[in-house]
Each structure stands twice: as C-alpha cells, then as structure tokens.
Amino acid sequence: MAHAPQIKVPATYMRGGTSKGVFFRLHELPPAAQVPGPARDRLFQRVIGSPDPYDAQIDGMGGATSSTSKCVILSKSTQPGHDVDYLYGQVSIDKDFVDWSGNCGNLSTAAGAFAIHSGFIPAERLAADGMCTVRIWQANIRKTILAHVPVRGGQVQETGDFELDGVTFPAAEIVLEFLDPSDEGEDGGALFPTGNLVDALEVPGLGTIPATMITAGIPTVFVKAADIGCTGTELREAINGDTAALRHFEALRVAGALRMGLIKTPEEAATRQHTPKIAFVAPPADYTASSGKTIAAQDVDLLVRALSMGKLHHAMMGTAAVAVGTAAAIPGTLVNLAAGGGARESVRFGHPSGTLRVGAAAEQRDGQWVVTKAIMSRSARILMEGWVRVPADGLGSARD
Structure with a gap:
C-alpha cells in the first residue's frame, strides 16, 4: 500500500512565559490551512500529536499538558494602528478539537518577540538599542496587547536576568500591557456578565x-x-x-x-x-x-x-x-x-x-x-526553528 510522504511547514518552537507553542506565519501555511476550518485544525492537531488516547503526545510537538499543547499564527495586521494579528489555538490533548475561544497570555509574550524575529516590524524601529513596542491585535478576542520587547543590535534580546517562577532559567524581561482586556463577546457583555461582583x-x-x-x-x-x-x-x-x-x-x-x-x-x-x-x-x-x-x-x-x-x-x-x-x-x-x-x-x-x-x-x-489595562512581566525565547514535518496521510486538503 502506498503512503504519501511527510510534508514540511516552516515553524518556530517558542517558550513564552510558562507556556510553549509552535509558531507559524500565516502565508507559510499550506493554502487550505491559511483559512479557519477543518484543514487548519487537522494540521495543528497532527503537529502537536493529538488527539492522543495515551495523553502523552509522543508523536508530535506537544508536551502533554495544557501549557505545551498550543499553536500560534502571526500575520501582518489587518487592523489600523497594529503591527501583527495574533491567532491562538489550544489543541486538546485527548479529544478531537482545537479550541479557538480565547487567548494565551503567556504566548502573547512570544508573539511580540516572534513579530520582530519574523520581520513584521520595520528595521528603523529596531535601530536603537532599548525597547521596541509591538502593537498586537489578538484576533481570538479582538483586543489590543502591547508587548515591550528589549532589542539590541536590531534583534530581540532574549537573554537576561529576569526570573519568572515556573521557568527554570532567567531571560530578558518583556512587559505586556493588555488594553481594555474585558472580553465583551459577541453579545456585547460586560466585565461582570451577570452584573454582580459575587x-x-x-x-x-x-x-x-x-x-x-x-x-x-x-x-x-x-x-x-x-x-x-x-x-x-x-x-x-x-x-x-x-x-x-x-x-x-x-x-x-x-x-x-x-x-x-x-x-x-x-x-x-x-x-x-x-x-x-x-x-x-x-x-x-x-x-x-x-x-x-x-x-x-x-x-x-x-x-x-x-x-x-x-x-x-x-x-x-x-x-x-x-x-x-x-x-x-x-x-x-x-x-x-x-x-x-x-x-x-x-x-x-x-x-x-x-x-x-x-x-x-x-x-x-x-x-x-x-478595566482599562492590565500589566505584567514575562519572558520569551526561541527554542528551535526550521520546519515541522507531519505525515500527509489523514490531513486531507490541509496538505495542499
């Protein structure tokens, strides 16, 4: 029986805060996966190694925890005044679905750094050593996030002495500002959906x-x-x-x-x-x-x-x-x-x-x-970059 060979997709494996995920540029995904739908979901599930009845994700990039079963797509922003659009998918470990209903705050840190790594930020904004503010449109919840990323020599400064509990080694500090972070939802809800504090x-x-x-x-x-x-x-x-x-x-x-x-x-x-x-x-x-x-x-x-x-x-x-x-x-x-x-x-x-x-x-x-904004500090760095390979069998149109 003939089997289709593996396909390879450009990808970057990053830690952001206390999470890890596989990052993609939208235009580098297979055409069928460049739009929302089953083809994209199947691709990301296969990348991560889900659904896995063994709860181990051995045959994929996932780490068998909610913190490590994640995929991210970045693209040049379609929103005025923003640098990038950031879309986040939480891949279920043992069940057959990808949840697109929310954001990952930890990987928001890596999204800011990845935007610079990927050339989405003009070189003139990286000319001086210091802080580059990346304006992120969080597409899942339609909110703005400001990532203040340290740069040196036109590149992201990844090493540093900032310590974050839950992460073993120190790194450079990235400050995140979540602007108007209340999730208003499709029906125009409020900070407290029931109207009550308790x-x-x-x-x-x-x-x-x-x-x-x-x-x-x-x-x-x-x-x-x-x-x-x-x-x-x-x-x-x-x-x-x-x-x-x-x-x-x-x-x-x-x-x-x-x-x-x-x-x-x-x-x-x-x-x-x-x-x-x-x-x-x-x-x-x-x-x-x-x-x-x-x-x-x-x-x-x-x-x-x-x-x-x-x-x-x-x-x-x-x-x-x-x-x-x-x-x-x-x-x-x-x-x-x-x-x-x-x-x-x-x-x-x-x-x-x-x-x-x-x-x-x-x-x-x-x-x-x-709430007008929330602020916290995290760190991020690239762990690996190149291509992620997935078997074409079972991906259907996602490989096209």
Missing part, C-alpha cells in the same frame, strides 16, 4: 457556591478554596490525581459557563474546554512551591490556583493572571476579599510554582466597573 452558583454535586465571574483577560470563575474543600496551597499532584475533584471542577466550570452566557447547554462545554477558567483563592499562607522553594505568607497578598483544560495549571495562565489582577482591584470580589479588601492597583499572588505580580487599572463608569 453570585450564588448552583453546582451539581457541590451545592450553592459563591462565585465571582469576570471576563478580564479570559472568562474566569473564581471561588473560595474553603468552599470547595481546598486550602489554596495545593500543587498539581493534589488535584490532578483526584478524579472526583476534577469532576467537581468541571461541573463548576459548566455551571459558570452557563451563567456567564458562554454556552447555551451543558453539552456545549465539551467543545469549549479553554474557557471559562476555574480558579480558587485563599488568604495568604505559608507553603512550599513545586520547585521546593518556601513561599512565606508575608510575601504574597493572596493564594490562587487555576485549572486549564481540565487540569490544575503548574503556575498561572497569563490571561488568568489578568483576571486575578483585575478582580483584585475591584472591592467586593472574592479575589479582592481574599487579598484583604480595599482599593489596590497591583497584587502579588502565590501559585503552585511561586509568585507573580500583576497590576490593573479599574474604574467605575455610569455605575459599571470597567
């Missing part, structure tokens, strides 16, 4: 749970750790090895998605795993991070743990960090109360890998809370 959420198997539901950065449902039998000091193993706990978290996510208007029926949640995120918060406490480092209660304002694609994240998703910072800035939310209450412009929170500081500017307009 709602009573009916969750099968858990009962009535107080929840703060917010759309800043990415739609997120916040609950108190104590209300779901947690402490807020948990590491990945404590949650991801507990099938009953994961079922309860998924029930909570479905209930939140329904209340936020993200889905109309519970069944729709199966094809929208990337959003909303679920996070639980607690007041400061001492704990040992996954690296073995001791995190002291006095070093943080609160504790936050978040789930991505059905599993507890090893650190913190960048978009969820935006949600944390925004909710912390608004008095009365569960996040704000866990941090001690009152007005604040920034917050440092403890996560499984260590700590993270994020700032947010929120204000009331006509009685409604709005």
Whole structure:
C-alpha cells in the first residue's frame, strides 16, 4: 500500500512565559490551512500529536499538558494602528478539537518577540538599542496587547536576568500591557456578565457556591478554596490525581459557563474546554512551591490556583493572571476579599510554582466597573526553528 510522504511547514518552537507553542506565519501555511476550518485544525492537531488516547503526545510537538499543547499564527495586521494579528489555538490533548475561544497570555509574550524575529516590524524601529513596542491585535478576542520587547543590535534580546517562577532559567524581561482586556463577546457583555461582583452558583454535586465571574483577560470563575474543600496551597499532584475533584471542577466550570452566557447547554462545554477558567483563592499562607522553594505568607497578598483544560495549571495562565489582577482591584470580589479588601492597583499572588505580580487599572463608569489595562512581566525565547514535518496521510486538503 502506498503512503504519501511527510510534508514540511516552516515553524518556530517558542517558550513564552510558562507556556510553549509552535509558531507559524500565516502565508507559510499550506493554502487550505491559511483559512479557519477543518484543514487548519487537522494540521495543528497532527503537529502537536493529538488527539492522543495515551495523553502523552509522543508523536508530535506537544508536551502533554495544557501549557505545551498550543499553536500560534502571526500575520501582518489587518487592523489600523497594529503591527501583527495574533491567532491562538489550544489543541486538546485527548479529544478531537482545537479550541479557538480565547487567548494565551503567556504566548502573547512570544508573539511580540516572534513579530520582530519574523520581520513584521520595520528595521528603523529596531535601530536603537532599548525597547521596541509591538502593537498586537489578538484576533481570538479582538483586543489590543502591547508587548515591550528589549532589542539590541536590531534583534530581540532574549537573554537576561529576569526570573519568572515556573521557568527554570532567567531571560530578558518583556512587559505586556493588555488594553481594555474585558472580553465583551459577541453579545456585547460586560466585565461582570451577570452584573454582580459575587453570585450564588448552583453546582451539581457541590451545592450553592459563591462565585465571582469576570471576563478580564479570559472568562474566569473564581471561588473560595474553603468552599470547595481546598486550602489554596495545593500543587498539581493534589488535584490532578483526584478524579472526583476534577469532576467537581468541571461541573463548576459548566455551571459558570452557563451563567456567564458562554454556552447555551451543558453539552456545549465539551467543545469549549479553554474557557471559562476555574480558579480558587485563599488568604495568604505559608507553603512550599513545586520547585521546593518556601513561599512565606508575608510575601504574597493572596493564594490562587487555576485549572486549564481540565487540569490544575503548574503556575498561572497569563490571561488568568489578568483576571486575578483585575478582580483584585475591584472591592467586593472574592479575589479582592481574599487579598484583604480595599482599593489596590497591583497584587502579588502565590501559585503552585511561586509568585507573580500583576497590576490593573479599574474604574467605575455610569455605575459599571470597567478595566482599562492590565500589566505584567514575562519572558520569551526561541527554542528551535526550521520546519515541522507531519505525515500527509489523514490531513486531507490541509496538505495542499
């Protein structure tokens, strides 16, 4: 039986923040994959190694975690005043779909650096050593992100002494600004889709749970750790090895998605795993991070743990960090109360890998809370570049 040979597609493998992904330039994709649809999804699934019933992604570039099962497309921006359009796909590890419903805040960092690496930024803007501001249009959620990328000698400066908990080695600091980061959605929703800072959420198997539901950065449902039998000091193993706990978290996510208007029926949640995120918060406490480092209660304002694609994240998703910072800035939310209450412009929170500081500017307009921007620091670097190869068998029109 004859089999088609592998095809090769220009690609760059990058770390951004505490995530990794395969980056593509839109014009270098096979023609059928240059537009949204099944051909693009099949290509990206094969690149990453999904769907994989073994949950290992051995036959692909993925790392069998939500943080490493990602693809990105960059292109010259179609939006006035922007440099690049950035489209993000979260590839399910074991199920047959790619979720395009949200952004990856960590890979937003790498998107800024990749824009420079790829020649999307005019050379005259890179002539002087210092900082180059890349204006990114985040196409999934239709928002603007400013990536302040250090440059030297006309190139991205990747090495440096900036340390990020959850990343082993230091690198150069990239500052991200998420402008007007509330996800307004197709129906023109608000920062708080229900209109409330705290709602009573009916969750099968858990009962009535107080929840703060917010759309800043990415739609997120916040609950108190104590209300779901947690402490807020948990590491990945404590949650991801507990099938009953994961079922309860998924029930909570479905209930939140329904209340936020993200889905109309519970069944729709199966094809929208990337959003909303679920996070639980607690007041400061001492704990040992996954690296073995001791995190002291006095070093943080609160504790936050978040789930991505059905599993507890090893650190913190960048978009969820935006949600944390925004909710912390608004008095009365569960996040704000866990941090001690009152007005604040920034917050440092403890996560499984260590700590993270994020700032947010929120204000009331006509009685409604709005967030104008959120700021945090990450780092990014190229891990490998060249071509990714995928078997043409089974790709159908994606190979054309």
